[in-house]
Amino acid sequence: MSLLDHGVQKYPIGDILKSSAACSWPGVAAEVRMHPAGELPSITLEHMEIGIALSCHPNSIVSRKGDGLQQVTKVEPGTIWLCPAGTREEDIKVSAWHEVLHLYLPVGRFDQLSEFYPGARIRAHSIRYLGGIHDEYIRRIGQSLVDEMRAPSAAGHVRADSLAISLVARLAQRYSSDWSYGTNPAAVRAQLDERRVGRVIDFMIANIDQDLSIDDLASIACLSPFHFIRMFQKAVGKTPAHYLNELRLERAKTLLVLGNAPLADIALGCCFSSQSNFTRAFRRATGVTPNEYRNTSR
Template identity: 45%
Template structure:
């Protein structure tokens, strides 16, 4: 999944034919702004309010786009068709396709908004397991779009036998996480360890542990960092890198948000 956060000036936009599923989210109201666009033979005019979502499926050409007033703080998320193909394979339903999603404007979907704001939060401020969070968000977002704005998925009964074996499989992934906290973990790798599809893994991990994979990894890395801070021979930069952060500054910001003090202050409290 790719994402970008930007503003748009008023005026006409060039015609486009997206090669990926595009989800556009207005994160705040743009006073007096309306978006007019035409695709799949449909003309749409939408006021830009906080939480408004636009969907543009793969291959739907937009040849007439106009923005009446400047737009601020617009999030664009792009899902490759392979995300939908993987979901179709999981459920054995060939109707689930990126190009089967409807061309829609003025969508009010709290789940899509929540996912979008989570992705935006990672763009604004890095976290230790941000890549995993974004990967989980991509899985959930693909499933939501396919379920609500494309064809229905088949019954979950076909997964019941697999579900019964999930606690042991999830425990394997938990053990793997704890042994590899300093590595760049991904949902795909953890799902492979558990012998599950990425989508099924993310769903079952939450059911078994009560946490998302992203939340679990973040918590485990934070506890690991706390233990490492007790050893004054280990620099804070080294602890940051071993905790999955790209810099000491990003680590310090995330640590203070979670613990209420900086890593240096926490180390002093340990005596």
């Protein structure tokens, strides 16, 4: 089952307002759904699911049972539900409409945590089945993924990967029965030296027109994805997604000034999902549209 197929099976009623399907993120999926009052079928979860309420009817209540644990949650904006992989959910009832951001994570991401936290083995199934929690850090990650869905950037895959990895780490630290507070990621001594930084940047430039992921970049640095994100930002002062996005925008500027390629071709060559997304991102970064930049620079 693909990540987004999970939502199709679990939520047969209601409308999908926004989906990451067009973004083709490899390590996380997201969708905003409008849930009406009603009952949902029983399901055994194959992926980790996080639900974040965005808006709701003032009398909206969600009642659900997972592996025999009954929960009743009064819905408010920011309310979060955790649904771990392997949980058997049943008796799911919704009393009134609410709009929810659903995030789906593959279980493989949790296996990589052992490379980041020495001696720890964080299983995807160890995340607790919880409802009605409020976690501002998770909410901000969710909002960043919504922003990326609405206005895809040139480094969307890398940005979504990075956010997913941060989300997995948060779930492990706060909500896993496997977590030990003696585990200290600051004790990790792996460093991203100048030679490896240069190798990663050279790889970004050589593959600037290709869809890259955090896994691709981390493998070039010979680090786990969790290590790589932290080490790259410490060494360069920017996240991998921010740095790659800037490289692609600079390439777009060069193509605009030195050639007559159509904007749609430049957008595609710089890994924007569409010409409109390219124009929006370019204007946000430079204050002018691509056409205006081409005309004034010449």
